[in-house]
Amino acid sequence: MSGYELHQKLRTKTVRQVKKKQYDEAISTLYQGAIDLLDQKEQGSACDLALYMIDVYGFKSQQVDSESRDRITEILGKAQPDFWRKKVIDAALKWSAKASDAPAGDPLLRLYIAKMLAKESAYHLAEPHFISACIPAPTTYTIESAPKAFAQMMLDWLVEHSKAATEVEGETRDTNAIERIEAGRFALRGVMPFLTGYIELTTTRQKSLLLPVQPNPRPYVPPGSSGSAAKSDLQLYLTANADLNFAQMALALCIEGDRIKSTGSGSRAAPDWLKSAWTALVRQYEREAAALQQEEGVRETIPHLSAIYFDIQPPRAQSNMLSDMMASLFGGGGPAAGGASAARATQPAATSIKQAPPPSKPAQTAAPASTSAPSAQADDLVDDEMD
Structure with a gap:
């Protein structure tokens, strides 16, 4: 069965299940269908089913728990970084903000997205997710590992930024010199959540600081x-x-x-x-x-x-x-x-989260x-x- 045919069959099936308020069955069908379609490299069809699954979460008034979160993160982990995946991310965060007491979205979901984007070197996109993951929800949990992961991402961003700066025409400083000069600009981007960890990592890497x-x-x-x-x-x-x-x-x-x-x-x-x-x-x-x-x-x-x-x-x-x-x-x-x-x-x-623009190349002074x-x-x- 082609990806299009499977998509249409599952859509039709789950529409009937939703009308009967068989929400758990519909969620299971949509989740497994999205995984199967992603394995077939049918990104658009898979993400459409994932979006419908999140809609059914809303119909059911599904709260954020490990099972509901894991379905989303498994789908995101298999998806390619395009606009379809972004649609799923946006819908998932909107649902999790309503289905938990975390106005910025479930912190564990935020942290997964942040790490995923950071692994792809999409540091500017990862940054607001890390910030949100570091903000404690009023009555739920705080993720102790989030500030450390945030600090590591900022150091990785600093290193990549400094390497790119050495390739600018006319630049004579080496990567280490630019890292030492630029380190503070990255600290200023998110002082509260991650500063202590970032300072420890940066001064370990650049001891002359x-x-x-x-x-x-x-x-x-x-x-x-x-x-x-x-x-x-x-x-x-x-x-x-x-x-x-x-x-x-x-x-x-x-x-x-x-x-x-x-x-x-x-x-x-x-x-x-x-x-x-x-x-x-x-x-x-x-x-x-x-x-x-x-x-x-x-x-x-x-x-x-x-x-x-x-x-x-x-x-x-x-x-x-x-x-x-x-x-x-x-x-x-x-x-x-x-x-x-x-x-x-x-x-x-x-x-x-209101976010600063990506850091510009350092001035050659x-x-x-x-x-x-x-x-x-x-x-x-x-x-x-x-x-």
Whole structure:
């Protein structure tokens, strides 16, 4: 029987089963039919049956469980990376968001899709799925392996990006040099979910990124605190990359801001010392790193973080000019902005993740001074940026 004939036969059969509300039988028929058609390389027909199977999940009010998820992942694992597979992915995530308490879709399904795309080197497509997989659902489970897998994918992306950059006409730096310079840009793409794992992997691969100071890494101490009792579980890696240093300190201060604002009854306002610490960090970053000027996603994110964690409100109509943005950032307080943010792991995820564009090729310029700080400058960098 040809693929077309099998498709039509199974479609007709399952329509009758659905009319009789024989949902389990219809799901079984559609699932096995999709697998058989994929084995026959009939991608379009197979994915059409998979889409109908997901529709029947909805008719049945099927909740996300290992069996319902595994049917989808087996079909995706056999499918080729084309628009038909994307239709199945989109439909599956839409169903799983309704059939679970995870607004961004079932985290395990998200993680499977993310790993599948990363294996195909489709890193930009994998990124929002990894982010969603790292966001805990309100009452279900958190996937402990997701941030580690996310970090590994970002390192793989950095390596491939750096190799491609060496092939640009006129580029004279080798892959290792570009990796050291570009490492921070990838950290800034998704600081909250995966930063610690990414820093560990990157500094293991590029040992010269670590500054020659001891101890390194060292426990984070909140501003204004002293003594070992104030140290947190967060470890700060003192590096010669301004982007990596900013990303770590931004994460630490956001965690501190979230802790303060969620302590006690109601939402507490960010204290002045925390606002000052954040303001000083962003000002220093503006001086030392090019990413704030080059990366639109970084420019857009800083005002949002300022409002959510530090009660520093941007103007209602933001200008694209860096000077206007910075003036608004440092200009005043007010209540925290409403709405969910993918950067704040304590809030439920949105159904979709706003994503930065893929990283551009690095400019063929000398590395900033902070990316190659000599040993004599290490203590100054630590005092200024990492205390």
